[in-house]
Amino acid sequence: MLKKKKLSQKKNLLMVLWDDSIAFRVLFFILAYLVLGFINMPFEKWLEAHSTEWRSTETPHYFFLQGLTHEKAKFIENSFFVLPIFEAIAVALICFIIYGLFYSVSKMIAFRNYCYIPLTEDEVKEMEFKNADEYFAYVLNKLTYGFKNEKENLQVSDDDLRKILITCLNVFPDNGTIFQINKETAYDVSDNILFSDAVILNCGKAEIINKHVVLSGVNRNGKREEYTV
Known part of the structure; x- marks a missing residue:
């Protein structure tokens, strides 16, 4: 819990x-x-x-x-x-x-x-998220609004997405478990196309380069691709 x-x-x-x-x-x-x-x-x-x-x-x-x-x-x-x-x-x-x-x-x-979503390493650690997918699901739940059958949600900015991904890499093992994030959750939390394309890669690798997150892996056609968020 x-x-x-x-x-x-x-x-x-x-x-x-x-x-x-x-x-x-x-x-x-x-x-x-x-x-x-x-x-x-x-x-x-x-x-x-x-x-x-x-x-x-x-x-x-x-x-x-x-x-x-x-x-x-x-x-x-x-x-x-x-x-x-x-x-x-x-x-x-x-x-x-x-x-x-x-x-x-x-x-x-x-x-x-949105003004209070956890972005720092200390906040994420103290909330004891098990992985990035659980972290993203929490953010999505906090940004959801509307009526029961007409739910909508806010989406994080590219800067905040980058902070979230960097925090994931610093807190969670196995490439920050970024490639384990549910695809639908990723689409809902951010409209960043590069991130959406990256989370579905196989054999994924994530690293921080020049304060950006570089996500790479193999696509469905067996071709290796790289995305910078």
Whole structure:
């Protein structure tokens, strides 16, 4: 059983959400709009308190306010017919928002988990992963989000993939057990084509060269290939 360990933060959560989560940005602008609305409330009350004085024909604001009053009355007359339509749209929109909210929160949790995935040798050793496949399966589970029958997952960047592979080589024997990683798990964790092609090689060899991971082996046609991640 894996040990629980307090993992160090690798990325700034707010920056990750801002860069990659549309829902987070939408929520930010909605909150900003609400804040501006509350800020405007005292100003609107001040305008109402002085509107009687400004309606005097002797003030330069008279004709301007008369126009505003006319437009307001026209809107109220039309609202009797328009309001039900807007209410129906609002109900549909609320249902859509609730559905999307659960999905978005789940995705934000995955972004949060991404900021804390174990990348260092000490973290991987203390969590007692048996091999690279178990390590990758753990990362994939942490990056998975969505509903039960509609699961999706985030994918690690090429830089983070390189860190994970280097950690595997330094922690696990037998070429870091990289060539024992489940093919589907490898595809889900990273969209790096070179890595995906490398994990299916036979007689694989992995080594660290110039801070990159070089994976080599024999393909299905018996030809030796080499990939640098």
